[in-house]
Amino acid sequence: MACPAMGRRLNGRSISIHRCYTVSETATALGLHRGSVLRWLSKGELSPIDQSKPFLIHGKALREFIDRRTPRKQKCALHEWFCFRCRAPRTAAFGEAEIIGANVNSCNIRALCSDCAAVVHKRFSLKTLATLRRIIRLSAPQHLKHLIE
Ligand SMILES: [Zn+2]
Secondary structure (H helix, E strand, O other), rough: OOOOOOOOOOOOOOOOOOEEHHHHHHHHHOOOHHHHHHHHHHHOOOOOOOOOOOOEHHHHHHHHHHHHOOOOOOOOOOOOEEEOOEEEEEEEEEEEEEEEOOOEEEEEEEEEEEEOOEEEEEEEHHHHHHHHHHHHHOOOHHHHHHHHH
C-alpha cells in the first residue's frame, strides 16, 4: 500500500474541537508522518481553515475527517462469523458448521467463510444452539454430539 496510514484506525480523542492545528501538530496528535496530513490536504480530503500558509486545520474538521475514515464496527448476526480475511461478517459456506469444543456455557464453532473459504471461529452460548440449528447444519464430534441432539 502506498499510504502507510491507509486503513489504520485513527484515534482523534486527543484532538480538541476548540482549537486549530498545524500540519505537524496534526501529525503528532495522530501519530502519523506529516506527509500523510499533507497528502490529505492536497487531495482535498481534509480542508484547512483557509488557503494561507502555514495551513491550519480546525480541530472540528479534523475530528469529522477521522470519523469519516474510521470503519464502522460490523456486528455479526447469530448465523454469521467475522472473517478476518474478508474483514466482514460472513455466513458459513454450504450452510454447515462444526462444534469443535465446549464448556458448560458455550461452545466454539468452526465454519468456512462463504466468500473466501477461510476457516472462521466463533463462540456461541449453548442457549443459542437451538436457534442456530434451525439456520445451519451443525455437526459435532462424538463426545459433543449431545449438544446438537
Ligand atoms: Zn472470508
